[in-house]
Amino acid sequence: MKLIILNDYDQASEWAAKYIRNKILLFGPGPDKYFTLGLPTGSTPLGCYKKLIQYCKNGELSFQYVKTFNMDEYVGLPRDHPESYHSFMWNNFFKHIDIRAENTHILDGNAADLQAECDAFEKKIMDAGGIELFVGGIGPDGHIAFNEPGSSLVSRTRVKTLAKDTIMANARFFDGDLSKVPTMALTVGVGTVMDAKEVMILITGAHKAFALYKAIEDGVNHMWTVSAFQQHPQTVFVCDEDATLELRVKTVKYFKGMMHVHNKLVESLNSESKKK
Amino acid sequence: MPSNKSVSDAPITQFVNCRILRDHKLQREDLWVREGRILDPEKLFFDEQGYADKRVDCEGSIVAPGFIDVQINACLPPSGGYGIDFSQASDDVSSGISFVAKKILEHGVTSFCPTLVTSPPAVYHKVLPQVKAQNGGQHGAGVLGFHLEGPFISEEKKGAHPEQYLRTFRSGGIEDLAEAYGSLDNAAIVTLAPELESSQAAVKELCQRGITVSLGHSVANLSQAEEAVQNGASFITHLFNAMLPFHHRDPGIVGLLTSDKVPAGRTVYYGMIADGIHTNPAALRIAHRAHPSGLVLVTDAITAMGLPPGRHTLGQQVIEIHGLHAYVAGTKTLSGSIATMDMCVRHFKQASGCSVEEALAAASLHPAQLLGISHKKGNLDYGSDADLVLLDDALNVRSTYISGEEVWRKGSREKKSAV
Numbered sequence: 093m094k095l096i097i098l099n100d101y102d103q104a105s106e107w108a109a110k111y112i113r114n115k116i117l118l119f120g121p122g123p124d125k126y127f128t129l130g131l132p133t134g135s136t137p138l139g140c141y142k143k144l145i146q147y148c149k150n151g152e153l154s155f156q157y158v159k160t161f162n163m164d165e166y167v168g169l170p171r172d173h174p175e176s177y178h179s180f181m182w183n184n185f186f187k188h189i190d191i192r193a194e195n196t197h198i199l200d201g202n203a204a205d206l207q208a209e210c211d212a213f214e215k216k217i218m219d220a221g222g223i224e225l226f227v228g229g230i231g232p233d234g235h236i237a238f239n240e241p242g243s244s245l246v247s248r249t250r251v252k253t254l255a256k257d258t259i260m261a262n263a264r265f266f267d268g269d270l271s272k273v274p275t276m277a278l279t280v281g282v283g284t285v286m287d288a289k290e291v292m293i294l295i296t297g298a299h300k301a302f303a304l305y306k307a308i309e310d311g312v313n314h315m316w317t318v319s320a321f322q323q324h325p326q327t328v329f330v331c332d333e334d335a336t337l338e339l340r341v342k343t344v345k346y347f348k349g350m351m352h353v354h355n356k357l358v359e360s361l362n363s364e365s366k367k368k
Numbered sequence: 369m370p371s372n373k374s375v376s377d378a379p380i381t382q383f384v385n386c387r388i389l390r391d392h393k394l395q396r397e398d399l400w401v402r403e404g405r406i407l408d409p410e411k412l413f414f415d416e417q418g419y420a421d422k423r424v425d426c427e428g429s430i431v432a433p434g435f436i437d438v439q440i441n442a443c444l445p446p447s448g449g450y451g452i453d454f455s456q457a458s459d460d461v462s463s464g465i466s467f468v469a470k471k472i473l474e475h476g477v478t479s480f481c482p483t484l485v486t487s488p489p490a491v492y493h494k495v496l497p498q499v500k501a502q503n504g505g506q507h508g509a510g511v512l513g514f515h516l517e518g519p520f521i522s523e524e525k526k527g528a529h530p531e532q533y534l535r536t537f538r539s540g541g542i543e544d545l546a547e548a549y550g551s552l553d554n555a556a557i558v559t560l561a562p563e564l565e566s567s568q569a570a571v572k573e574l575c576q577r578g579i580t581v582s583l584g585h586s587v588a589n590l591s592q593a594e595e596a597v598q599n600g601a602s603f604i605t606h607l608f609n610a611m612l613p614f615h616h617r618d619p620g621i622v623g624l625l626t627s628d629k630v631p632a633g634r635t636v637y638y639g640m641i642a643d644g645i646h647t648n649p650a651a652l653r654i655a656h657r658a659h660p661s662g663l664v665l666v667t668d669a670i671t672a673m674g675l676p677p678g679r680h681t682l683g684q685q686v687i688e689i690h691g692l693h694a695y696v697a698g699t700k701t702l703s704g705s706i707a708t709m710d711m712c713v714r715h716f717k718q719a720s721g722c723s724v725e726e727a728l729a730a731a732s733l734h735p736a737q738l739l740g741i742s743h744k745k746g747n748l749d750y751g752s753d754a755d756l757v758l759l760d761d762a763l764n765v766r767s768t769y770i771s772g773e774e775v776w777r778k779g780s781r782e783k784k785s786a787v
Contacts, residue, residue: 171414182410187398193417 093308093327095347096354097336101296104332105139108227108294110358111328112144113153115225115290117361121157126195128159128217130226130285132237133180136294137229145188155191159220161213162198163228163237163285166274167251169201175265176201199249199278210249210278217284226288230295233257234303234316238279245312245320247281282320290326293318298334305338375416378403381772382420386758388431389732390748392725399431401754404771408750426758429766432728433746434478434755435709436735438557439515439605439639439666440468441483465499469508473776475708476731476757476765479510479745481556483668486518486529493550500554504755504770512739513556517605519548520560520567521585525610528687528696529585541569555579556739559605561586562596575600580739582639583621585610590623597630603738604638606668607655608647609702625659637738639666640730642716643707645693649719656720664738665712665731670694714763727763 098104112129121127131137147153165177173179178198186196197216203209217223228236233255239247240255254262259273266272285291295304307318308329321327336344383399390397400407400420412418465482472480484495496514504510519535526534537544544566545552552558558574559582560567574581583593584605589612593601604611604621612620619626624636642652642665656663670680670687677689679697686697694706707715709731717727736746744753754772759765767777 172410178414179410182413186413187409192419193413 093321093329094350094354095308095343096328096330096351097344097348098330098332100332101139104294104296104330105137106143107358108137108140108292108330109143109147111292111330112140112225112227113147114358114361116153116158119224123157126157126159126220128161128220128223128225130161130163130223130228130280130288131181131185132163132227132229132294133177134229136296136300137227138184140227140294141185145185148189155189155195158191159195160191160197161217161220161223161280162196164277164279165199165201167201167206167276167278169274171200171202201274201278206251206278210251213249213278213280214284217287223285223288225290225292226285227292227294228285230293230300230303230307230318231258232261232299232303234306234318236282236285236293236318236320238277239282239317241315241317243282243314243317245314245317246283246286248283249278249280252277252279282317286320286324290328291321291324292328292330293321294330295335296332298337300335301337301339304329304331304335309339309343376402379421380407380412380418381422381424382409383424383426383431383756386426386429386431388748389433389725389728392729394430394725399748399754399756401772404754404773406748406750406752406754411750429758429760430724430728430763431748432476432757432759433732433736433748433752434509434757434768434770435476435665435713435731436512436739436746437472437477437480437667437669437709437731438512438603438664438735438738439483439517439668440472440477440480441485441668441670465511466508469504469511472509472709473768473770474765475710476713476759476768477509477709478504478755478757478768478770478775479512481512481515481739483515483517486521486526486533488533489548489550492516492548496549496554497551501556504775506770506773506775508775510755510770512741514554515557515559515582516549516555517559518585520544520558520564520570521610522561522563522587524587525561525585527585527610528701536564537566537570541566542573545570545573552577552579557582557603559584559603561588562601563588563592568595568599571596571599571601578740583611583624586621587612588621589618590620590627593621593624594627594629597624597627597634597636602634602636603664604636606641606646606666607638608651609641622655625655625662635662635737637662637664637734639664639668640716641666641668641707642712642719643667644715644719645707646702652716652719653721656722660722660726662734663730664734665709665716666735667707667709667712669706669708710757710759710763710765717763724763 096107098107116127119127162177162181169176171178199213200209233241238252240252253276259270262273263270306316312319312322381401387394388397388399400409499511501513502511518529519533521534523534535548557580562583563586571581580603581601582603582605583596583601614622630636640663679686679688688695688697695701713727713731716730733746736742756769757765758767768775
């Protein structure tokens with residue numbers, strides 16, 4: 093893995109956004125060659141989305157030939173509910189960029205047949221040629237997407253019941269009322285994300301520090317599902333200082349020592365590499 | 369193409385680079401319009417996979433709901449310029465109203481209630497049927513219905529109204545209305561004095577017909593005013609003017625602002641002519657602080673709006689213009705105003721110290737709520753009519769839109785700019 097450690101949330105967000113930007117530009121997307129991007133929700137990626145919007149608005153980056161696949165969506169929450177992940181993606185990303193609706197894919201938590209909806213989503217990913225880069229976050233209980241502790245590390249897109257930790261973490265979006273938080277969600281599986289060519293996990297804040305420790309310094313374990321990515325050939329963890337608080341000094345020093353190499357990945361590309 | 373046409377083929381316009389007034393706040397959001405109404409872009413995106421056909425760059429402007437003026441007198445030609453008085457009986461009321469409707473687009477007004485001051489029955493019978501409520505457009509602001517200010521008003525508080533045409537309710541209310549006005553189909557508001565005998569029956573009747581009843585030009589005490597409100601009255605015509613002054617033992621009509629006899633769920637709105645002349649700024653502030661959500665800006669503009677100093681006609685009266693003041697000729701009695709709505713919005717904001725959002729709401733949302741049309745006018749909610757006014761930070765009008773089409777732009781002369 094690459095462990096990228098930045099000083100604070102803003103710098104981590106910017107690094108991640110630049111990384112995504114460069115990946116897309118270097119891929120050179122076009123009408124016959126879409127860049128497939130997996131996307132998360134929550135407070136962690138907000139800064140990254142803001143930066144991507146900025147790059148789009150100033151002409152550096154276009155999403156015209158980018159297809160997006162979101163990780164998850166609540167079950168039973170109306171699509172236009174302000175806390176649905178559809179609303180989140182529209183307000184925080186889609187409405188500010190030049191992406192076409194038909195190139196975005198978010199699971200429908202109100203589908204009549206939920207498992208069929210999940211199967212169809214897997215097929216859409218396959219039909220799009222697989223995911224080039226899957227961006228995700230990590231829960232305080234070490235979950236990726238809604239693959240709660242105990243989820244199979246080879247799981248596919250399916251319905252999951254949310255763990256208590258997750259419901260408590262999300263209550264702040266529902267006026268602090270635990271009873272208002274949905275109890276189930278549709279989510280991509282650990283296996284689904286593992287299939288992506290490359291995976292980038294954003295982890296910021298001291299409250300995520302223990303989960304990060306469990307994910308990268310302990311063994312692969314279905315109780316901390318992000319740990320599965322130890323077995324992925326191309327994983328990037330982007331963190332701020334606070335998120336590293338539970339790691340060994342040796343780990344942190346090792347990866348900080350490589351920042352000058354890793355920073356090359358986010359350097360501004362010259363105009364020849366820009367999209368056609 | 370812009371949408372997958374599952375809902376509509378019509379072109380979609382996206383107003384960008386603007387701050388819109390929504391949910392009582394100015395927000396950096398784009399405004400989407402289709403078929404003359406505000407569109408929900410999230411629904412468009414997810415349901416129809418749609419996007420905009422056309423973008424309008426608002427250059428950082430404030431986008432507010434078009435202003436609504438519920439009290440604006442105007443004149444019929446011939447005097448030229450702005451010389452239009454509806455109360456002068458003429459066969460061509462329509463063209464007179466059209467002239468004014470077009471002119472007020474410059475002030476950001478997209479809907480209005482042409483106002484008739486006290487007139488003889490012949491005038492009402494002739495004029496009222498001629499002008500129906502109609503949507504605005506390139507031709508001018510939309511007509512919401514007449515505001516009939518009089519003739520059932522108090523002699524003591526007639527202001528600039530002609531005394532000889534004042535009336536009382538001789539036959540118990542309803543018949544008097546028919547006698548005086550003829551058909552009330554095209555009326556939106558009636559101003560009357562609730563202390564007049566048998567007036568309460570008229571209040572009830574008018575309210576039942578869906579006409580807004582306003583109290584004004586009256587010497588009513590607070591209980592009489594409250595009774596009228598309980599019978600359905602919901603507006604006060606130019607607060608403070610042409611009514612008894614506030615008294616601490618009988619607040620009169622002014623007391624309605626804080627009355628506890630207003631039925632639950634109902635609001636009493638009050639018109640303010642915020643031209644700096646009709647009301648001292650301190651009085652404006654007292655009213656605003658006592659009851660901010662009821663304040664409705666009106667111009668009560670007359671013929672003179674746009675005319676030079678000198679003598680002009682309003683109804684059956686002659687008036688004189690001196691600077692920004694208009695008086696009944698030979699007296700010190702104020703006679704309507706020559707303020708424009710955008711001027712009133714600016715003055716109100718400056719005098720009251722209120723926020724931009726509140727000032728704009730007083731000219732758009734509140735009049736819409738008063739007339740019971742806030743489900744489609746007076747706000748920028750999804751589904752509302754796309755009547756817009758684009759303003760700079762000092763609240764000067766840059767351009768005006770009706771049903772999503774530009775109908776006036778600063779810098780254009782008579783014709784509108786192409787979009």
